[in-house]
Amino acid sequence: MNKFYPRAGENKLSISHPEIAAVRPKFFAAALLNFVLYILLFFCLFCYLYGSLFQQIxxxxxxxxxxxxxxxxxxxxxxxxxxxxxxxxxxxxxxxxxxxxxxxxxxxxxxxxxxxxxxxxxxxxxxxxxxxxxxxxxxxxxxxxxxxxxxxxxxxxxxxxxxxxxxxxxxxxxxxxxxxxxxxxxxxxxxxxxxxxxxxxxxxxxxxxxxxxxxKPTIQGTRAVYNTISFVLVLIEDFFFLATLNGLYVQFKIFLKISPGRIIIVRDFISLTFTMVSALVNSAAIWAFKANWNVTGGQWALTWLTLWLYAHANFLIFDTFTIWIPLQFVSMALVTWIVVNITSIVFPFSVMSPFYRWGYALPTHAAYEILTDIWSGGCNPHLSYALPVLFAYEVVGLILTSIGAYKRCHNAVIVDETTKEAMRLQVEAALKAERRRSSLAGQESHEKRARRTHTGESSHTTEDAGTLDQSNDATEDEEDLEELEDVDTRIERMRSRASALSNIGPAFRLIGSDD
Structure with missing residues (x-):
């Protein structure tokens, strides 16, 4: 592989290097912790999914x-x-x-x-x-x-x-x-x-x-995915667009430059427009492959509106995840949300353990109940709880994401100030070190000239003076080193804080934005 990537091995440290030895325990501890967390998470999700299918007959x-x-x-x-x-x-x-x-x-x-x-x-x-x-x-x-x-x-x-x-x-x-x-x-x-x-x-x-x-005869082949993959794709679509939108805001420093109120309005407009268009094409795809399914244009319009409400509610939910959940746990929250929601509609609750009936509170189950009512001409009148559930997620999501806009703007200002302060300290430390080196060089030159002038002095006196000078230089060097280490520690802490506050969740660069 060196033929294709000739510089891949440059400036690499040996496995026994002190710097590698210092980070090795932390690396493996973090790797082990995440290993255990993901294994346990997916084991629990598999158990949750399989439990919904267990003893159905x-x-x-x-x-x-x-x-x-x-x-x-x-x-x-x-x-x-x-x-x-x-x-x-x-x-x-x-x-x-x-x-x-x-x-x-x-x-x-x-x-x-x-x-x-x-x-x-x-x-x-x-x-x-x-x-x-x-x-x-x-x-x-x-x-x-x-x-x-x-x-x-x-x-x-x-x-x-x-x-x-x-x-x-x-x-x-x-x-x-x-x-x-x-x-x-x-x-x-x-x-x-x-x-x-x-x-x-x-x-x-x-x-x-x-x-x-x-x-309502429903025999078309696509019926098999109406309560499975179709909803999974809606959730994935929302999440990836959210990550792309976050990338746009990071790239152009929107949270630092624009007021929170304006961000809330524009961000909600973008999400509403995206979910409206995505629901439009998703419902159009259902109708394009409905075969001989006897559904009307009015039912298509209601299907579109339902999918729009469902998609936007989940967009707000995912945005809430990225605001209030630490970045390292967002992926866990995403996969958990998808699994529990899809499990709530794969089979009717009548043939599942009563434990799974908490799924009535999930937006995916509510959306599927509404769609079933639409498709069968009103023969599934669960709108009295399904619509309030979806609207509850919509309202709570709007409130939390609006508060989150203020939080992100607040953090963006702190990150900018912290970054500038860290840069200032780094520059001051570098200038101070340079002045110290210039001062020591000038002092050493002056002392050499003085020693050449007083050549009549005894060699013993000269040796004592040289020893004293070396001792003073060593003390000054130690003080400078301690001061530089203290500055480096402060800068590292500031950068760590800035990095933590600047995390707004998954963020992708936009296609065509590489300027």
Whole structure:
């Protein structure tokens, strides 16, 4: 490598050099401390993430499905029998209610829209009678196998996980109910089948097909990242733009030159504009790849506004991190914030440990609840807490970053004064040392001339004088050295203080700003 970087080895100290030996313990102590901190941090984050996924299947019974038997016949009995055989912690809980509480399927849809249940299963009125007549061959031409057992659900809510928990399990229940129906009524029903009536036989072997009423079908491939990578990218985008903005303020010494009030206004304007445009293109990307997802332009506009509020709230949160958290811990705060926020929306809280429900207070969960409500046409009315959560982060973030602008301006003035004072002390020390050297040189020259003039004096007297002069010079040199060391210590302390106060978080140089 010396061929490419020939000066890489110049002026390097040996491993046994006193200067290296002095810093070696501090270096390895700091390296070990950071080693331990990062290992522990990421171990805790992995445990937090994996804990949200741990034992989800045994918590499936926390997903409640409303069950109404509008038929009141043998089909409802078959469903109850099938559920009793499937009922377990690994199967959604079927909650049966009286018909009087939900008189029509429209009431069931309303219950799903209000998020009282994850889904609703019901039998159609007169389904058992119609099935018996079809098996007997009296109405096989008009019998509809899809108008027997139906469930209502909203696929827009956690589509990748709800497909398996709700749709798959309810189809399993429907299949088990058909078997139960044969067991309960098979013999008597079979005896009513007219000879050579293939339609009646077909109805007997396949009495119904489970029908799904999906409030918002969400089957496009991009749905898999709506509650994962999409939000991660928004958070990363905010953080890196903040670092770039900080670099701009450092490069042009904005905090030293501009008043705090003006900085607050301009900085908020820049962040609002950036997050507005980023949310615009992010929502446009969702719509560009929505495939056959049936969403409207009005829903796109609301999606854009929600992502804008979410992005700006997180920008303020990250700015607050860089203001009030020491620089060495900002990266830890960033990765922790991303992991806990994304964990709050990967799966519904119903199948997670109750501990994770503190995630209701996180902005990412609030934003996803709002987006689900928008995408499903109002069938997720959690705006009463989701919007206040987002606005709370926005308001608190604006307050803390505004105070932070005053703090940064205050620190910038102190840093500038400290830097100038350190430079002044360094120059004075250098001038004083130079004057001392000039004075000693002049004094030595004068003494030599004096000794040459008094050549008649004894050699013993001359030796004593020379010894005394050397002693005085040594004392003066020691005093000068101590004074220089004291000045160097003061300068180093001032520089350390200035370095600590000048840290405003991660800061990148702007592209095209290398003047």
């Amino acid at each position: 045994p918590r499936t019974h926390n997903v409640h499905i409303l069950w109404i038997d509008y038929d009141g016949g043998i089909i409802g009995d078959a469903v109850r029998t099938a559920y009793s055989s499937l009922q377990s912690n690994q199967f959604p809980a079927l909650i049966e209610k009286a018909v009087s509480q939900f008189p029509t399927p429209g009431d069931l849809r309303e219950a799903i829209c209000r998020s009282h249940y994850w889904a609703a299963l019901y039998t159609s009125p007169g389904a058992s009678v119609n099935l018996a007549q079809a098996i007997a061959g009296s109405n096989t031409s008009v019998y509809n196998t899809s108008d027997v057992l139906t469930f209502i659900w909203n696929e827009a809510k956690y589509p990748t996980s709800m497909d398996g928990i709700i749709s798959t399990n309810l189809h399993t229940l429907s299949d088990a109910a058909r078997i139960s129906y044969i067991a309960l009524n098979g013999t008597s029903a079979f005896l009513t089948i007219p000879p050579n009536n293939s339609a009646a036989i077909s109805v007997f072997t396949n009495p119904w097909t489970l029908t799904a009423i999906n409030i």
